[in-house]
Amino acid sequence: MRKIKLIISYVGSNYNGWQKQKNGVGIQFYLEEAIKKATGEEVEVFGAGRTDAGVHAMGQVAHFNTNSKIDAQKFYYAINEFLPDDIKVLSSCEVPEDFHARFSAKKKTYVYKFYASEVIMPLFEFDAVRVNSKFDEKKAKQALKFFKGTHNFKSFCSSNTSVKSTIRTIFSIKLKRDKKGIYSLIVCGDGFLYNMVRIICGTIVEVGLGAINVKDIPKIFESQNRNMAGRTMPAKGLTLQKIEYKE
Amino acid sequence: MRKIKLIISYVGSNYNGWQKQKNGVGIQFYLEEAIKKATGEEVEVFGAGRTDAGVHAMGQVAHFNTNSKIDAQKFYYAINEFLPDDIKVLSSCEVPEDFHARFSAKKKTYVYKFYASEVIMPLFEFDAVRVNSKFDEKKAKQALKFFKGTHNFKSFCSSNTSVKSTIRTIFSIKLKRDKKGIYSLIVCGDGFLYNMVRIICGTIVEVGLGAINVKDIPKIFESQNRNMAGRTMPAKGLTLQKIEYKE
Numbered sequence: 001m002r003k004i005k006l007i008i009s010y011v012g013s014n015y016n017g018w019q020k021q022k023n024g025v026g027i028q029f030y031l032e033e034a035i036k037k038a039t040g041e042e043v044e045v046f047g048a049g050r051t052d053a054g055v056h057a058m059g060q061v062a063h064f065n066t067n068s069k070i071d072a073q074k075f076y077y078a079i080n081e082f083l084p085d086d087i088k089v090l091s092s093c094e095v096p097e098d099f100h101a102r103f104s105a106k107k108k109t110y111v112y113k114f115y116a117s118e119v120i121m122p123l124f125e126f127d128a129v130r131v132n133s134k135f136d137e138k139k140a141k142q143a144l145k146f147f148k149g150t151h152n153f154k155s156f157c158s159s160n161t162s163v164k165s166t167i168r169t170i171f172s173i174k175l176k177r178d179k180k181g182i183y184s185l186i187v188c189g190d191g192f193l194y195n196m197v198r199i200i201c202g203t204i205v206e207v208g209l210g211a212i213n214v215k216d217i218p219k220i221f222e223s224q225n226r227n228m229a230g231r232t233m234p235a236k237g238l239t240l241q242k243i244e245y246k247e
Numbered sequence: 248m249r250k251i252k253l254i255i256s257y258v259g260s261n262y263n264g265w266q267k268q269k270n271g272v273g274i275q276f277y278l279e280e281a282i283k284k285a286t287g288e289e290v291e292v293f294g295a296g297r298t299d300a301g302v303h304a305m306g307q308v309a310h311f312n313t314n315s316k317i318d319a320q321k322f323y324y325a326i327n328e329f330l331p332d333d334i335k336v337l338s339s340c341e342v343p344e345d346f347h348a349r350f351s352a353k354k355k356t357y358v359y360k361f362y363a364s365e366v367i368m369p370l371f372e373f374d375a376v377r378v379n380s381k382f383d384e385k386k387a388k389q390a391l392k393f394f395k396g397t398h399n400f401k402s403f404c405s406s407n408t409s410v411k412s413t414i415r416t417i418f419s420i421k422l423k424r425d426k427k428g429i430y431s432l433i434v435c436g437d438g439f440l441y442n443m444v445r446i447i448c449g450t451i452v453e454v455g456l457g458a459i460n461v462k463d464i465p466k467i468f469e470s471q472n473r474n475m476a477g478r479t480m481p482a483k484g485l486t487l488q489k490i491e492y493k494e
Binding site: 009011076080085089090119121122123 | 257335366368372
C-alpha cells in the first residue's frame with residue numbers, strides 16, 4: 001500500500017465546494033471517481049482545505065492510499081484522463097505513511113482578488129469581486145499589520161463554526177495591485193477559520209472605503225464578536241493558492 | 248442629433264461575436280436593445296472591430312447617433328442598466344459628426360494569451376490557450392521582428408476574406424510572460440485581416456515549438472499562401488485590447 005499526494009487546481013464557480021455535500025457532489029467526489037476509473041480501486045481522498053462552493057484552487061493538496069502499480073510521479077496523467085477540464089491534477093508523488101494532506105500542512109496561502117470600479121469589468125469578474133471606486137489603497141494597507149502574528153480570530157470567522165480554538169497565526173499578509181487595477185490580498189497562515197480570509201478581506205476593504213476606522217481594529221479583535229468586523233466577501237474572489245509541508 | 252462614442256468590454260466566450268449573425272444575435276444587438284430601453288430610440292450601433300465568436304474585448308469602441316438629452320459623459324450608466332454583467336460600457340463621450348468608430352481608428356491593439364504546459368491549468372483556461380510544454384520562448388521571440396512593419400499579410404489571413412488589399416502595418420509586436428507563466432502576444436497595427444492575429448500567434452507558437460523554422464518566415468510572406476503559415480489559434484485566447492484615434 002502506498003500513499004500518493006496530489007496537487008490539484010479547479011474552477012470553484014462550477015462546483016459545490018471541495019467536500020461531498022448533502023445537496024450535491026463535491027470536487028473530492030470527482031477525484032474519487034477518476035481514481036476509481038484509473039485504478040479500479042474505491043479510495044477515499046483527503047483534502048488539505050475544504051474550500052467552499054465558488055472558491056477556486058491553484059494548489060489544493062490531497063492524499064489517498066492505493067495498491068495500484070502506476071508510477072507515483074505519473075499518477076496524475078492517469079487521473080486527469082477521467083477529470084473534466086475545470087478540475088486537473090497538476091502533479092503527484094509518493095509520500096510517507098504518516099503524511100496527511102490536512103494535518104501535516106504547515107502553511108496555507110490564500111489569495112483574494114478584488115477591483116475598485118464604478119462599472120462592472122466583465123473580464124475581471126471570472127475570479128475578482130468589484131468594490132466601490134472610492135476604495136483607498138493606502139488607507140487599506142494601514143490595516144494589514146493588525147492581522148499579522150498570532151491572534152484570537154473569533155471576530156473574523158463565521159459563527160457556525162465548531163472548532164475548539166479560534167487562535168491562528170498569520171505569517172504574512174500583503175496587498176498588491178497589478179497593472180490592470182486588480183488587487184490581490186495574499187494571506188499566508190498556519191490555518192484558517194471558517195470564512196476567515198473572506199472576512200479579513202472584507203474588513204480591509206471597509207477600512208479602504210472609510211466604513212471602518214483602522215484604529216478600531218484592535219477593538220474588533222478584543223470584542224470576539226463577528227458582527228464588529230467587515231463584510232464576508234463573496235466566494236468567487238478567493239483562491240487556495242498553495243499549501244506547504246515540512247521538508 | 249449628437250454622436251456618442253462608447254468604450255465596451257465583454258466576455259466573448261458567452262456570445263456569438265460582435266455582429267448580428269444569421270444564426271443568432273451579436274453583442275451589437277444587446278447594445279442596440281439597451282440603448283432603445285434607455286432612450287426609446289431605435290439606433291444602429293457601429294463597432295470598430297467585428298470580433299468573432301469567443302473573442303473578448305477590453306476596449307471595443309462603437310458609436311451611434313441620438314436625439315436623447317442624456318449627458319454624454321453619463322450615457323454609459325443609462326445603457327449599463329439594461330446590459331448583462333458580461334457586457335458593459337466602460338465610458339461614453341460626445342464625438343464630432345465625422346467620427347466613425349471603424350473608419351477613424353488609427354491603431355488597434357490585440358492581445359493573445361497562451362501558456363505552455365503538459366497539463367490543462369483550469370484557472371488559466373478562461374482566456375488563455377494551452378500549447379505544448381516544449382514551447383521555447385527565446386526561439387519564438389526571434390520570429391517577432393518579421394511581422395513588424397508594412398507587409399502583405401495574405402499568408403496570415405483566412406482565405407474566406409473579400410478585402411481589396413491584404414497590406415497592413417504592424418507598429419509593434421511583443422511577447423511577454425507573467426509570473427504565473429501566461430504568455431501575452433501584444434500586437435498593435437493599423438488594422439487586421441480576418442483571423443490575422445490568431446494566425447500570426449499560431450505561427451510564432453510553431454516557431455517556439457520547432458515546427459516552423461524562423462528562417463522560413465520571409466518565404467511564408469512571399470508565398471502569399473495561408474497554408475504555409477502556422478495554425479489558427481482558438482478564439483478564446485484573443486482580446487481586443489484598445490483602439491486609438493487621432494487626438
